[in-house]
Amino acid sequence: MATIELTGDTFTETIENNDIVLVDFWAAWCGPCRQFAPVFEEASNKHEDIVFAKVDTDAEQELAAAANIQSIPTLMAFRDGLMVFSNSGVLPANAVDDLIRQIRELPMDDIRAQMEAEAKGAAPAGGGCGCGGCNCGANNG
Known part of the structure; x- marks a missing residue:
């Protein structure tokens, strides 16, 4: 394309x-x-x-x-x-x-859950997507 x-x-x-x-x-x-x-x-x-x-x-x-x-x-x-x-x-x-x-x-369901939790002021269980390469907040890379 x-x-x-x-x-x-x-x-x-x-x-x-x-x-x-x-x-x-x-x-x-x-x-x-x-x-x-x-x-x-x-x-x-x-x-x-x-x-x-x-x-x-x-x-x-x-x-x-x-x-x-x-x-x-x-x-x-x-x-x-x-x-x-x-x-x-x-x-x-x-x-x-x-x-x-x-x-x-990327585990998009986990990322959406994390973003929703952050918007509400709480961190989600599990702490991020683990991708290490995105701006989702995981920063595990």
Whole structure:
């Protein structure tokens, strides 16, 4: 599957209506972004069940600001509408493949329970998803 361009108008709908979405925040003038682009495109061809999307931070400045993008490239991963990973910098192909494997294996029911408990001010039993690579709060990696 080829990558798609996201805008402020399509971002939320894309995240909410797909199981797994990887978003590359980039700009044309950014050397590291150009370096990461073929890695991202290759991954999109290998993992056709995942939505691979790009956000041009120059064209979508409000969206980049809302996503708190501080440097580019930034890769964000969403599963079931939740951001589970965010990283600035270039990732090699094997790291992207490993990230995708980890995202597929995430125990989403446990993560949702943890988020609900944190929202209520209590920690869940068991203490996290254990993935070590996401922003779910487990940080066991």
